[in-house]
Amino acid sequence: MIQVNNLRKSFGSREILKGISFEVAPQTILGVIGASGSGKTTLLRCLNGLETISGGTVSCQGVQLQANLSATEYKRRVRALRLKVGTVFQHFYLFPHLSVLGNIIEAPVHVLRSAKKTAEAEAYELLESVGLKQAARQYPGTLSGGEQQRVAIARALAMHPALLLLDEPTSALDPRRMASLRGLLRGFAAKGHTMIIISHSIGFLGGVSDSLLYMENGFVVEHGPTEQVLNTPKDARVKEFIAQAE
Amino acid sequence: MEGLTNALNVHDAFLSVKRNRCLLPLTDSLQSTEPPISSKYFRIGTIYVYLWRLLIPRGHGSHAFEPNRSTMERQLTGIYLKAFCILILLSLISSNVVAQKTLRWGADPSGGAPYVYTDPANPDRYIGYEKEMVDALAAAMGRQPEFVPSDWETLVSALQRQSFDVIVNGLEPTGDRAQQIAFSNPYYVFQLQLTVRRDDDRIHSLDDCKKRIVGTLGNTAASRLLEQQNIPYKSYQDPVGAYRDLELKRIDAVVMDVPAEAFYARDNPRLKQAGPPFSRGVYVIGLRKGDVALKAEVDKAIESIIVDGSLERILTKWKLWNEAQVEFHASVKTKTPPGVPFEMTNSSFNWLEALRRLSKAAAITVLLALGSMVIAVVLGLPLAVGQWNGPRWLRVFCTIYVEFFRGTPVLVQLLFLYFGLPVIGIAMPGWLTALVGLGLNYAAYESQVYRAALEAIPNGQWEASYSLGMSPLLAFRRVILPQAFRIALPPMTNDFVSLFKDTSVAFAISVWELATAYRELANASGQFLLLGVTVSLFYLAMSLPMSQVARMLEERLSRRATERIEDVEVMA
Numbered sequence: 001m002i003q004v005n006n007l008r009k010s011f012g013s014r015e016i017l018k019g020i021s022f023e024v025a026p027q028t029i030l031g032v033i034g035a036s037g038s039g040k041t042t043l044l045r046c047l048n049g050l051e052t053i054s055g056g057t058v059s060c061q062g063v064q065l066q067a068n069l070s071a072t073e074y075k076r077r078v079r080a081l082r083l084k085v086g087t088v089f090q091h092f093y094l095f096p097h098l099s100v101l102g103n104i105i106e107a108p109v110h111v112l113r114s115a116k117k118t119a120e121a122e123a124y125e126l127l128e129s130v131g132l133k134q135a136a137r138q139y140p141g142t143l144s145g146g147e148q149q150r151v152a153i154a155r156a157l158a159m160h161p162a163l164l165l166l167d168e169p170t171s172a173l174d175p176r177r178m179a180s181l182r183g184l185l186r187g188f189a190a191k192g193h194t195m196i197i198i199s200h201s202i203g204f205l206g207g208v209s210d211s212l213l214y215m216e217n218g219f220v221v222e223h224g225p226t227e228q229v230l231n232t233p234k235d236a237r238v239k240e241f242i243a244q245a246e
Numbered sequence: 247m248e249g250l251t252n253a254l255n256v257h258d259a260f261l262s263v264k265r266n267r268c269l270l271p272l273t274d275s276l277q278s279t280e281p282p283i284s285s286k287y288f289r290i291g292t293i294y295v296y297l298w299r300l301l302i303p304r305g306h307g308s309h310a311f312e313p314n315r316s317t318m319e320r321q322l323t324g325i326y327l328k329a330f331c332i333l334i335l336l337s338l339i340s341s342n343v344v345a346q347k348t349l350r351w352g353a354d355p356s357g358g359a360p361y362v363y364t365d366p367a368n369p370d371r372y373i374g375y376e377k378e379m380v381d382a383l384a385a386a387m388g389r390q391p392e393f394v395p396s397d398w399e400t401l402v403s404a405l406q407r408q409s410f411d412v413i414v415n416g417l418e419p420t421g422d423r424a425q426q427i428a429f430s431n432p433y434y435v436f437q438l439q440l441t442v443r444r445d446d447d448r449i450h451s452l453d454d455c456k457k458r459i460v461g462t463l464g465n466t467a468a469s470r471l472l473e474q475q476n477i478p479y480k481s482y483q484d485p486v487g488a489y490r491d492l493e494l495k496r497i498d499a500v501v502m503d504v505p506a507e508a509f510y511a512r513d514n515p516r517l518k519q520a521g522p523p524f525s526r527g528v529y530v531i532g533l534r535k536g537d538v539a540l541k542a543e544v545d546k547a548i549e550s551i552i553v554d555g556s557l558e559r560i561l562t563k564w565k566l567w568n569e570a571q572v573e574f575h576a577s578v579k580t581k582t583p584p585g586v587p588f589e590m591t592n593s594s595f596n597w598l599e600a601l602r603r604l605s606k607a608a609a610i611t612v613l614l615a616l617g618s619m620v621i622a623v624v625l626g627l628p629l630a631v632g633q634w635n636g637p638r639w640l641r642v643f644c645t646i647y648v649e650f651f652r653g654t655p656v657l658v659q660l661l662f663l664y665f666g667l668p669v670i671g672i673a674m675p676g677w678l679t680a681l682v683g684l685g686l687n688y689a690a691y692e693s694q695v696y697r698a699a700l701e702a703i704p705n706g707q708w709e710a711s712y713s714l715g716m717s718p719l720l721a722f723r724r725v726i727l728p729q730a731f732r733i734a735l736p737p738m739t740n741d742f743v744s745l746f747k748d749t750s751v752a753f754a755i756s757v758w759e760l761a762t763a764y765r766e767l768a769n770a771s772g773q774f775l776l777l778g779v780t781v782s783l784f785y786l787a788m789s790l791p792m793s794q795v796a797r798m799l800e801e802r803l804s805r806r807a808t809e810r811i812e813d814v815e816v817m818a
Contacts, residue, residue, distance in 0.1 A: 048713050083715045093710035097728045107714035110724060159714060 001026045001060065001194045002047070002085075002163050008055030008067075009039075009046055016042045018218035019056065024163070024211075029185065029195045031209030031226065033202060035241070038215040040198045044165050047196065048085045049078035060084050061162050083111075086161030090168040092152040094140035100127070100151050101136040104158045112159065119158070126154040130184060145172040150184070157188070164188075166197045170204045182208045202245040206230055214238045349389040351380050352405060353415035354398035357484025360509040360564050361416050362393070375505070375564035376414050379433065382556045386547040398483065399464060399769040402426055405532060411540060413532030416503060418467045426772045428535050430544045432528035433557070435570040438468050439507040440520040441500045443492060449499050451521045452477065458498035461488035465770045467527045468501040480676075481766060482756055485510045490665075492517065494673035505566055526570060552578045600767050600777065607763035608784045614680055614759060615746040621685025622745070623738070626692030631722075634697050644693070651690035657751045659683050664755040680752035680759075688745050695737045699730035732803050739796030743789050760784055 002024045009017040016039045024030045034040050045051040047058060049065070052074065058065040063080045095103050104123040108114040114122075127133045130150035140148055149169065156164055166185075170178050178201075185208050189195065199205050205212060205226070212229040214222040214237075222229055222238045233239045353362045355372055362374035372393055384391035394410040401413050405427060416436065419429045442449045449455060455477050462468040464481030472479040480497055482488040485506045492500050493516050500511070504523055511517050531548070533541050551557045552575050561567040577583065633644035651659065660683040664676065674682065703726050711721030750761030764781040768774045 050709055050712065079715065079717070082713055085713075087710075087713040089706060089710060089713075091706060093704070093706035095707065095710070095725055095729075097732065106724060107716060110720055111715040155714070 003059045006056035009042055010054045016218055020220055022213055022223055026194050027192050028210040029189050031205030031212045032198045034215035039218045040215055044167055044198055048087045049081050084162045086156030086159055086164045088152045088156050088166045090171055092148045094148055096140050099137050099139055104155045108158050126157055130154050146177045164193055164195045170199055170201045178204055347389045348392045349384045350392045350394055350410040351412045351414045352394045352396040352401055352410035355395050357486045360505055375560055378560045380414050382551045383547040386550045387543050416529045417532050418527050419530050422771055428533045428541055430531035431548055432530050433548050434529040435574045436503045436527055437523035438501050438525045439504050439523045441511045441517050442520045444516055444518045449520050455499055461497040461500045464766050494668050496675050604763050607758055607760045611749050611759040614749045617681045618684035619742050619745055622688035622692045625689035626696055629693035630696035634700055648690045648693055651687050656687045657754055659687055660755055676755045676757045679755055680757045691741055695734045699734040702733050703729050735800055746789055
């Protein structure tokens with residue numbers, strides 16, 4: 001679904017990503033873990049084109065980003081990539097001036113040019129699947145953090161992305177809500193969605209992701225099936241991280 | 247000595263100009279009350295003695311509080327103070343010993359030729375036929391003439407506030423003025439002259455002007471005549487502006503008293519006279535109602551300068567001697583009533599008419615404010631975006647624009663647009679100038695409101711939009727702008743109310759809005775207080791609903807954000 005090959009990103013002389021390579025199989029969930037400052041969020045921002053990559057490639061369903069493109073060509077490819085990659089931000093960034101329904105149909109209507117009726121029908125389905133159908137006409141300011149997150153997920157899914165990125169989805173949730181989010185995301189994976197989830201929380205990722213990628217200092221330290229990374233990590237740093245988390 | 251007196255006169259004139267601007271009638275009357283000469287000397291003497299006494303006791307130990315002060319220092323201070331006192335004394339003597347009774351006369355010298363105006367060759371001096379006439383009158387009265395430059399529209403109130411003692415400024419007697427001030431006997435018979443552009447062959451008399459706009463001076467015989475005949479007119483502060491607008495085709499004709507017409511228009515190759523002079527009237531000197539003795543003195547002086555021929559000489563010199571004057575002087579000399587009946591233009595104040603004209607002015611004020619705001623709101627956006635996120639050259643341009651329009655007074659900008667732009671061939675009518683000028687000015691303010699609002703939108707809103715596949719333009723239009731608008735709304739409505747009041751500067755370019763209406767109606771009638779209250783009520787009646795609408799709009803927008811689900815269901 002997405003192939004990342006030797007991805008590099010530097011800000012000035014500071015290199016944040018130092019050659020990241022991995023691949024995510026369709027209909028699976030990849031969890032990315034690592035300490036703060038390991039480059040997780042930068043990685044995510046490279047995958048949806050919010051940061052310009054400095055080296056290597058990112059390809060998703062025939063769209064390939066690489067560093068040595070002309071500015072216009074790069075922009076064109078970033079826009080194409082963004083139609084394939086949806087993002088749920090850590091702080092959601094819902095549009096406060098639009099209702100929940102408005103938030104969800106905004107991009108389908110104005111970017112994909114879907115008919116408003118179709119977009120609304122689909123938005124109601126998505127809201128139902130995240131359990132917020134009754135809040136369709138409310139404004140984001142009146143929702144709780146967890147509700148806002150589910151609206152943000154519905155908003156991203158309304159664009160039918162091939163891949164969904166979630167940045168720290170657990171940061172605003174209590175344990176009970178975490179469990180319900182886990183169920184929700186597993187459900188979407190079962191329906192055929194592919195996801196990359198960035199999180200500090202090994203507990204959450206362990207329960208939801210098919211494979212785990214451990215990052216440190218801009219490198220991929222370990223990448224493998226969740227069970228294997230959690231139970232028999234090869235690298236001492238991963239071991240230590242897991243031990244600390246428990 | 248004459249140089250000194252002149253300098254002092256100029257200085258006094260300067261003071262009285264400043265005094266005219268002063269709104270406190272109390273200080274005014276205090277400053278201008280002239281004590282008799284003897285009391286002046288008494289006053290000077292007292293000051294001197296008082297100052298001297300201040301110095302004398304210094305050596306006698308009365309300074310117990312300053313024991314450390316050296317004798318040397320005390321002596322030096324004493325010398326300085328004495329020198330200072332002597333200087334004051336000398337200056338007082340020099341200005342008072344030669345003083346005789348003055349004749350303080352007020353007139354508007356700006357665009358005041360040939361009555362009284364600044365000598366182009368010597369800007370410190372005023373010249374004009376009335377200046378020379380007042381000199382002759384004062385000589386006949388044994389007084390020292392003292393010119394107090396003033397403003398035509400406020401001459402009557404300035405006279406009542408004792409800024410000067412007589413008005414000599416081509417003043418015609420009218421019923422309204424007669425209620426406020428007294429008049430001398432006439433000293434000049436004027437006529438009106440219609441002027442049009444040289445290439446204009448549509449207008450030959452006032453009758454051809456029924457559907458055209460005629461320019462004239464405000465609150466004059468000419469303006470009252472136009473009003474009576476229902477001819478649309480535009481009033482100006484000075485003849486220069488009227489004739490220039492005629493050339494610029496902002497108006498179709500100008501009616502002016504012959505003296506002004508002769509000076510400003512007759513030799514202009516682009517203008518021509520339309521028909522012969524018409525509608526005789528007289529100029530008189532205006533006095534305060536109580537000054538009966540002064541009126542007798544002035545009347546006697548007028549008669550004497552007519553009889554001894556000195557007025558004829560002055561008028562001949564200024565090319566104002568004509569048939570009408572010949573008849574008039576003959577009648578004065580033979581003490582027969584003037585053979586020619588003078589048509590006295592008259593208009594008396596009518597509240598119904600005043601309210602009608604105020605309503606019209608209010609409508610113009612509202613249209614002006616709305617129009618300017620539309621320009622400001624629309625133009626402010628590209629300015630804000632340019633300054634906020636444009637390429638370097640655009641940022642620089644927008645910043646210069648904003649700083650220019652915020653950093654210079656809107657009045658100056660309007661004057662520039664109205665008087666300056668015609669030089670490069672752009673002559674807009676007054677209302678359009680005001681509309682565009684205020685719009686351009688407020689665009690600078692709106693752009694800053696927008697910019698602040700745009701900058702207040704978190705970056706995450708952009709990123710969320712981008713990650714949904716929106717282009718920057720779409721994100722701006724659908725996501726950023728609506729949120730910024732909500733933030734900008736309160737300061738925008740604030741600006742709008744303030745713009746609404748700022749329309750009053752349009753009076754400077756003769757747009758008939760509320761402030762102009764107040765000034766002209768009040769000056770014509772003397773009803774400053776009542777009309778002032780009325781005009782304020784007009785402003786309030788318009789600005790209060792505006793603030794109310796703004797508040798409702800704000801509430802509606804902010805309620806949305808916190809709307810509860812129950813309300814929504816009721817609505818749906």
